[in-house]
Amino acid sequence: MRLNEDFLHYIWQYRLLTRLDLYCTDGAKLEIIDTGSPNTHAGPDFSSARLRIAGTLWAGNVEIHVKASEWLLHHHQQDRLYDTVILHVVYEDDAVICRTDGSLIPVLLLKDLIPDDMLQRYRSLLDGRSFFPCAGQISQADPAIIRKVLDTMAAERLAEKSAELEVLMVKNKYNWNETFHQLLIRNFGFKVNTIPFELLAAELPATLLGRHRNQALQIEALLFGQAGFLEGDFVDSYPRQLQAEYVFLRKKYQLVPLDPSLWKFLRMHPQNFPVLRIAQLAGMLTGNTPAIPDILAAGKLPSLISLFTPVSVHPYWKDHSHFDKICKPMELRLGRKSVDILIINVVCVILYHYGGYFGIPEIRQRSVSFLKSIPAEDNGVVRKYKAAGLKLKSASDSQAILQLHKNYCATKKCLNCAVGIDIVTKRDSI
Incomplete structure (x- = not known):
């Protein structure tokens, strides 16, 4: 299995390393004062990091790759934005990387710094062939963490649907009745015939x-x-x-x-x-x-x-x-x-927006x-999570599962989910 970069981001952000005395690949002593903030926009992975390298204090950005050569594959060597990188964090150091002016970028090699048990647990999630990565472990996860994730995902799904509804509102020049009319008819398709019902609403x-x-x-x-x-x-x-x-x-x-x-x-x-x-x-x-x-x-x-x-x-x-x-x-x-289903996908979304x-x-x-107040939905995705031992109390929970599966489980973003983090980092899991 090819190691996922998300895992390296998590290891760096929370300094989950096997030792504190760190050295760059050139032998320079490295002290991490601040790992920086995750960057969700264009540019290096972590911004505003503060490091001491060979006794000199550096402030700048950190870039993380599984292999150092990915710097070249992504053409960072041609982008002056990456001249601000003060440390290249990699799992495999397979290429010499320089800034656009030719100066070498210090490298921290993670290969021998990641706890073996943590790496094994993460790999078991990504290598699993179940419907979702933690299907075999989720029944043993902390119930309080599961509840927090479900509540967070339910809120995220409502916010996402509200954002989609805003697009329709703009199209309808903020005519609430017309927007409600279109949303209602579209949802009469009950997923299978959503598109033709949507076309029907547009014409009538x-x-x-x-x-x-x-x-x-x-x-x-x-x-x-x-x-x-x-x-x-x-x-x-x-x-x-x-x-x-x-x-x-x-x-x-x-x-x-x-x-x-x-x-x-x-x-x-x-x-x-x-x-x-x-x-x-x-x-x-x-x-x-x-x-x-x-x-x-x-x-x-x-x-x-x-x-x-x-x-x-x-x-x-x-x-x-x-x-x-x-x-x-x-x-x-x-x-x-x-x-x-109509109340969940029409009324609740309209009211929230x-x-x-x-x-x-x-x-x-x-x-x-x-x-x-509405019982949990019964569909293919929800049934898979229930079969894994998850107890869903209401439609809020089943909506949360749909959101979790679509945006996190299906793309194996386990370290963006508190349940995944709990499984990877908890000593007694697996």
């Missing part, structure tokens, strides 16, 4: 659908027609009614339907087919459509659940999996898990409280 804005909110047939015609599902000849009277209605509305609003091939049906239960999701969405958008004021007024979770449980889904879908295709009778209303935008911390806190 809130103002357009709002003109027909009291005419269920027209709402259904607009949604099914724009989705591309009303092309061709039908036997049943219901799709023929929708088709006739859509012909009129399409001409009125100059609409161009989506390509129906965008929608995914494969390996799905009819209950999750996009046509039923569209029928459920139509039921939600008919009559008392959920809007920003409703969400702000909902102080308790049951109030939110009632907002996202449509009661006017057309009975045709009770025993049809598609137009002209009969199936076994099924439930028309959105299931509780589906409603929970709204509270931040208007400086109302109580509304932000309400989004966090809702997440903690």
Whole structure:
């Protein structure tokens, strides 16, 4: 396994070396006064370090590589920004490195300075073939550390989603209702059909659908027609009614339907087919459509659940999996898990962003409280972590796991995670 540079950064930052009497490769005595601050921007890895080399005090930057030759691979020898480097920290010293003026840069070789047990534990994480690096050890990790990580990741995920929502807000010129409308419809795709639902929302804005909110047939015609599902000849009277209605509305609003091939049906239960999701969405958008004021007024979770449980889904879908295709009778209303997903990905994100935008911390806190009131999600990623022994109490925890996996575990950034640090540095782990 090729050693990860993140590990060397961690070793340097926290001075986790086997001895204090250090020497550069040229024999000069090295005293670390301050390792410097990690640099997240362009330039050397650590800035404002203070070192004493051969009795002389130096202030400047530190660059870290697994192999010294990586300096050349990254073309630092041509960048005057790296002339400020006062120490090159490497695991293997396989090249002579100079500044642009030809002066040699002192080198600290880490190969024999890293505790063997720590290196072994870190390698076991990176070499593991489990779904996530610490799957075999996380059940023995300190529960207090796990809780801290979950809370941190949940907050990070909300902040990340809020930043993404801000992009949509700017696009919509800060029209909160339109932004909510688009976010709601997009999430009716429940991940598998997110993109076509997003395209559907873009073509059918809130103002357009709002003109027909009291005419269920027209709402259904607009949604099914724009989705591309009303092309061709039908036997049943219901799709023929929708088709006739859509012909009129399409001409009125100059609409161009989506390509129906965008929608995914494969390996799905009819209950999750996009046509039923569209029928459920139509039921939600008919009559008392959920809007920003409703969400702000909902102080308790049951109030939110009632907002996202449509009661006017057309009975045709009770025993049809598609137009002209009969199936076994099924439930028309959105299931509780589906409603929970909409609250997690729509309501909580909107509330968090709204509270931040208007400086109302109580509304932000309400989004966090809702997440903690909803049961943990059940999906492929969450199940893997549960199987490893992790106990997840709520949607806040399952959202935290999704964030942790995407940004840290999947990229093996174990030393950016308190659980990974605990496993690597704890003497009694493994």
